[in-house]
Amino acid sequence: MIKSISKYKWPVIGNERIVNFLKKNIILNKLANAYLFSGPRQVGKRLVAEILGKTILCQDSKTNSIPCGRCAMCQQFEKRIHPDFLVLSKERGKKNISIEAIRSFQHEFNTTSLLGGIKIGIIDDAADLSEGGANALLKMLEEPAGKSIIILVTQFPNLLLPTIVSRCQILQFQSVSRAKILEYLEQRSCSRKIALKITATALGRPGRAIDYFEHPILFEKYEEQTDDFFRVFKEEFCYRFSFIQKYLGTNSHLDRVSHVTEISDVWLTIIRDILLYKENKLDQVIHLEYSDELKKLARSHTNSELLKKINGLIALQNLLSNNVNPRLALENYLINL
Template sequence: MLIGFQKQWQILKKMADMEKLPHALLFSGPDKVGKKTLALELAKFIFCQEKNRSGDLACGKCRACLDVEKKIHPDLAMILPEEGSIKIAQIRDLEWRLSLKPYSAKIKVGIIDDAHLMLPEAQNSLLKTLEEPKGKTLLILISSNPQMLLKTISSRVQTMKFFLASDTEIKEMLINLGADKTKAEKITKLSLGRPGQAIDFLKDPEKFSVREKILADIEKIIKAKIPEKFSYVKKITDIPESTNEILDLWERQLRDMLIANPKAPASFVQSIKNLEETVYLIKTTNVNQRLALENLMLNLNI
């Protein structure tokens, strides 16, 4: 299941085979494109006990592979944000676990998911580990917003970039997983180039229908009057966890509309640019989301 990142995998596999993995890697790229999947696949590949495995991947069946899958492998330490951030105590705990001798593997692997959500003290603590790596460890930072990491951290990790998958790749993957053509096409459109998202939708029809509803709302709001647009902005910014996801769908929807209508007026193209700028601001700064989106709605000219 390596849709969209075969190249990255070949590089990592070669480094792992030659025991030339760096101390720290940063997997950067959009959410749900497979960064975490690949980090875990690499851990499996390093820990796998099946010596005579064939092919490019870990066996996926031995005890070590299964323990990574369940995230209980003793040589794997993984942390993710708690209540929206990664605290210094979590980093210290990770550092402590990595400092122990490997239990059954040759090296220990640490994974920090959503690494950009590390609080400043947590980043400073991690920096010390990056400056003086101890023992045989591999640290993998995963981030969709690497610009929020301290420069001193980014400069000490080897970055590997991930990109959105093409619609064709996602559609083929879904068909391989058993979806029929119509369903695969529908899911592909709403997955926005993210294979992980597409798999979620295939497995969980409820998640998919939530996403369909978001799209239906967008189609309605594009044509709505200002008061309705403003109450929509209030509604989507009241639940900050889903705001980015909704805005990504806005971008996709407007771009699809532009592709379907190549003779669209310049004001349409400008609206897309405004939307992209607003989304960028919202994702990377602490701009007042509601004001920024109300302003966008006022100038939306489609």
């Protein structure tokens, strides 16, 4: 086993304390049987879970860069066919991670490692577990199989059974500073102008910044959702309904849920900007290119009106997570806007 932490090269932006803690524990052979990686969306929880797995499985001990990406184990890992590395998440179209899904995961997990090494399993998002699934997982955690590590990934640790949480070592991921995200984008030859824009809108989430950088169409979509906010806020009532048609017209239920969730995320950041304008904290404003509109809305709305709109958006998100029809939820929000 490699004894120098500097040889572990993990392409992770931010959360250095967690990353170094895990690397040290690999060296000291002190990894826990179960981890809970919690924290906001797209801050790198799943990425760190995967790289931890890949590092443990990598078999090239002579390299100066672990995981090496070249050995047979790394190759299998990258092709997603490594028999000792399992990932369980909610299937598309399913309401949750069922007890059957956990049982089949457990069955595979408890099969002795073909390669004689450690088995690694990720459950993402662990808050998606059904009640039966959660109880089955608890049993699994109570009787760890041989050499194995289970990593639960979630942005909602409060939704997990306390008895599950208490069996895990908890690592709380944090948002990443703008400076680090900016540095990363510039290293990838992103122009400073675009890097600044992406960094401001990524809200400390490197995963989101990378998405925007690698898929400009996602960033264009973000800008469109920002434009729509100002139209919906300012313009005639009937635009609100053509807006609903535009986003919810032809998609599947799950697409609609994800559209409305995305829109409400973007809108929350804009209302936050209006509040920042009211407080004169301009250095923290994200949508500076809309400063005229933001100023106008700051003048024409009281703090309590804005907080009401924020609470409305949070209520909208709660309705969506409770499987309420997204069209009804959005219409309800817009009518009361």
